[in-house]
Amino acid sequence: MTGYCRLELSSPFFLAPLAGFTDAGFRALALASGAALVFTEMVSAKGMMYGSPGTDALLYTEDGTAPLTAVQLFGSDPEAMFKAASDPRLAPFPFIDINMGCPVKKVFSSGDGSAVMRSPSLVEELVRAAKEGSGKPVTVKIRAGIIPGTPLAAGCARAAERAGASAVTVHPRYREQMYGGEADHSLTAAVKDAVGIPVTASGDITDADSYLAVREQSRADAFMIGRGALGRPWIFAALKETESLRAAGERDARVFREVFAKHSNGFDALDAVKRHLSVLEKILPPRAAANSMKLHVCRYAAGLPCAKKVRTEVVSALAPGDILAVAEKYFGGSEGC
Known part of the structure; x- marks a missing residue:
């Protein structure tokens, strides 16, 4: 995969940022297991400004992994986002991702995470602040919206693109769904139709069948795996092999399932x-x-x-x-x- 945030990537399969899970150790495992790109756990922009304890551990990267590790920031204050983005501790990371999708009550009630999607103008301000503060590419991660039946993703993606975002990731569940129900990747496809920047599909990719279904429905450029990678970092190698076979013309679902079984059985x-x-x-x-x-x-x-x-x-x-x-x-x- 070429040209994603100025990077040359080995595949379109990324490890999602998951608070409490995707620490530096798990990110290193994912990269060693075939992930093309990984993201830090989300880091508070204000926390960086005020010296929040624990921030350095969140930003730590193992030797050699930083070039393929993006830092994910969250916040709703453009000034704090600018200052965080300009922090020297972010220098090793190739680009900044802004979390605009976290559904957790504590984050949402502070106006952060998915609450940002209520205001496309704020989406623009935050992207511009991060770009100006860092001089790096900036991406955003969004949800379908907040209330089921009222999609906001396409509008927010367009706002991010206007502000200069290099890519957008869509987790097509509404905030009120949290992590329940199914991800509706027709909403990811709607974002794909709405913008000219790369779109990454996130949500419900756990095996070959689900990957191929998400790929077809979303028409996404890349794919982000979160909960499907927990306990299974080998999934990235399995997906990479599955996609290679698909691109070569393979269509037999049994072959793809055998690929996953092989990688699962070989995991130490x-x-x-x-x-x-x-x-x-x-x-x-x-x-x-x-x-x-x-x-x-x-x-x-x-x-x-x-x-x-x-x-x-x-x-x-x-x-x-x-x-x-x-x-x-x-x-x-x-x-x-």
Whole structure:
């Protein structure tokens, strides 16, 4: 994929920014597993201005990963967005993404996240502020809208484009849906028709069948995988192989499913835990590193016979060594999973 935010990318498959999940360790795993581009967890523009604790950990990148890592900022104050975008800590990142889609009550009630979509003029102001502050390409991530049946995505995408945005990502659920129901990628297609910049489809891509359906319905230029990658960083390699086969003329769904089964069966969960944990130990206190790993370890065990035992044992982990012991016990062969 060429020319996306001035980057030459290996594929159109990106890791979505997910608060509490896509830390530097998981981003490094995703890149190693075939993701073409990854995004930080969302970072508060005002938090950067006021020295919010924890910001440096959110911005940390492993050696060699920064060129393929975008920073995602959120906020509704153009001045704060300008100042955050001009912060020297953002220098390693190739572009800035602005979160205009977070549905969480705390974020929305502050006027941030998906609340920004109520005002296309504010969308423009924020994009311009980030561009002027950083001198970098700027993208936006939006939802379908706020209230079901009242789509706002196309209008907000046009506003972002007018302000100079380089691309837009659409998660076609309304804010009131949160993460329930199904993503309606006909709304992504409507955005594709409304703008001339690249459009990335986000939402409900979990396997070959869902990817091919989203691809056909959305007509998107790129695809962002969030929850579908949790516990399954191998999904990026599987999607990349699936797309290569499709482009070569393959249409047999069984072939695509075999690709996913191959990558799933070949995944080494213990190695993933070790690599992920080694990054978190560099940036977080031991207890925090252990806590951050708990959900990931449970995700790796999801669907396996040992899943309940893993959840029971990992919840009491107090240090990275405890996490590693559980992973070695169930993913390393001593008890098996």
